[in-house]
Amino acid sequence: MEDKLVSICIPVFNGSNYLKKAIDSALAQDYPHTEIIVVNDGSTDQGLTESIALGYGDRIRYINQSNRGVAGALNTAVNLAKGEYFAWLSHDDIHLPHKTSAQIRFLSDLGRASACLFSDYDLIDPDDKLITTVRLPADKIRRSPRLPLLNGLINGCSLLIPISIMREFGLFDERLRFTQDYDLWNKILDKQEFFHQPEVLIQYRVHPQQDTQTQKVAPESDPLWMRMINNRTATQRAQISGSSHRFYHSIGTFLRPTPMQKASEHALDLAKRSSREALTSVVIPFLNEIALLHRAVESVQSQLDARVEIILVDDGSTDDTSSIERLAQRDERIKLIRQPNRGAAVARNRGMMSAKGEYIAFLDGDDIFMPNKIRRQLDLMQEHGALFSHTSYYISYPGRKDILGIWRSGQLNGHCYPELIRSCPIAVPTVMLHRSIVDEGFAFPAGCQLGEDVLAWIDLTAKYLLLGIDEPLSVVEWSDTSAAMSLDKQIRGITAMIAIIQSHPIHGKHLSQLESLRAHLADLAGQQHQLSEAEWAAPLVNHAWNTFQSVPADAIGRI
Template structure:
């Protein structure tokens, strides 16, 4: 593979005005091992296109066919190619002489045989005069440009700048012959969900803009097609892919809408992206990790589904339950999402829920606790009113039978609570709601079994204002095995929190608060 063959495929229809310039640029490549395939898609120009192609003799491979559109011509060329790599050249575009050489050199030099490459390009007019340069490296950082779907959703890929190993067509199929204009992006979307992509800086292609292009001739049909394909992209892209590109579904939808509005005429797709952004912005994702205890879990779920705030999703993260979960799956509500993982602990389950959630706000609920009526609506309105990234509420302790036992006024703990939070933190996980952006770089520590929630609240409080609602909006169930009554669990939790604090140089300088924590620890356990 040190000198792989590249197949340059040129589909053409009535292209006698620009075809010769395209063929010359393909044959003039500094990389020697290329074949140039011309597919005449049923031209009706009295043989003018065919005459130009045949004038090159055996320097090219020429195939005439009935007219079927550019997709059919590209697919025909792919079926006839004998090269290891596919490179598309429109009949009215032009390659720079080193286009193929630079790409093959980069792939072979970095052992990236199957990686798809793309680059920048120039816009030229009918007279081949350069009108603009498109350099993605000037628009976005390199790390963004190499995220597989990012160049799709920001319109950065010029199909003629690509170099694609033939194996990707075997995996993803060929161009959709029912599409007239969006066939390229439709295929790139499929390919890049299962492939690596690399942006190669520099200009490799000249793309011609002129009035005879298909996009100008059939404007209404093409607009409908492009709107439809972009909407399908937004419906298919996963939460993980959105977060990889832009950090959260809301930011992804918003930036996609902005791109469509600024750079395209796809008004329907732009409005659809706006609507999805608004839904994601207002959506609350409730993450409930559980391990068995199905009857209590169902009670918890019902307390969420009964909330007055309805733009929610409930992520049920099964942490390896061994009990019969059939009653759980009998719950019918489209807002419920069931996810199973092997037993890894509550922190791992919560982190998984965060990574799969769609909402811009994330609330946590333990599997035996209950949201009181109006909890979510009051909390999200409070956070929006005061522009808070994190909030919690007071709560009621209840016994295992669900009977209220004690009011805990933890909601009074509010404002800039760092470093006070180092000495004492009474925030209950089931009362917390947090904006997704806060959790982009902070997660529950999966190595900690007890006290892991307090460690995260400390991390968040270091650089964020904490909002507290002094109204009990959650009921927290306690029993004989709860930490409230289990001294050994309390001791382990304290030790985990202390270790978390003293390992962080930003925290350990707060000697007064740490001494208060240690004093409380000593008194509680009589050390």
């Protein structure tokens, strides 16, 4: 990397006031392998700009052309450039002496010779006095690489871009006089990643003569910003801001004080509509128990003020499923998928891969949603920018309890990893994910028949914050054979989980949490020799029903 040639391109029009300082800063680079290309874009200042450039002799390459705008001048420079990297220097800005060497070194450390870099910068006034230092939010940019472009944070003169990438995307659009840079960065960002180098490498001059300080920019910028707003996918919007609502609202608010009023209004209008129009895919795996499945599906069909699709995954049922087939034919929101019996994890993964929704929720065939479940959970996720959430839930225990219990699992919130390894209260029918999580590769572990959901939640909390909602929005049905009620299933599930967790390259490092899980398993094994299933389950049942106001168990039949 240390011998790569960097082409520093300086477009100029009537720049006699600041051009010398810009060229001097390019020549002062402590990186030896540079070429400096100055393109005079048809200046009309009686030869003042040209005389400054010619005064540098063969230390720079000088081109004089008829006026084509900044885009045309930059295109000329790029087409003539011999370097492997492009750096832009406006005639009124300054590259600090270590700018080029620092970026080449950063690329080398990054191990990505094809990366595009941008940096922090100083703002200076017409007399070179420091106004302020702009330090970009490095943590936010690491989480959301597209954030700088959409928040106007990329300063073009701080960039270092491989020339091959510049040429691949067709260079700058010469029809654009003011937004040619952001138009090109937006195109490049669809296929290439921009990396933030968190150090000040340039000085950006603010003065009244800049076109960006005038209203002339609005007719070009409004369409550009609208394209940038409209061309982002749901996953990209979530990666940038956490949700579509926050994405649109933040851009609309950002643009409100600028001349780009049409784009601002467009973004704010989309923000209002995004929550109501968001589609939620509900994945329901099932194996027989068709009567209960009808009840589960009806609870999703009856969701209030929510757009849903229902993905039913038949995991090898042997019962008559014709009624489910007729239900799917009557309701276009229902998609029925069949597979040989391979377990709930594989079935859920099949459902997620077929999901079209921006959000994905899960429901088991013997459980139900409360009528406001999707609307309430989706609103809170949009508001908080959460990609992963769960709620508290009701418990129904037919034949054992005539009122509903409650499990306040939704009190679990925020940074939950690695403590979730010790104990995980999250229930499948309470979880909602943004589809960006699936697009980034999430799947339920298919090799585990018991505890696969807990392993999935552990994986997710290692990467994402958990939004806990302490409102019971689902009803989970227990029976004497439920995993929650079965000491034997608990032991087998935890045993399988320990084997997987301790062999995991990241989870396996959390020894104290693993030891707690092993101690819990040993305690369960000891109780297995002393207690019946019913005696063991009694405290669990009491905990769920002790602190809750009475709700008739048949209430779920009326949902």
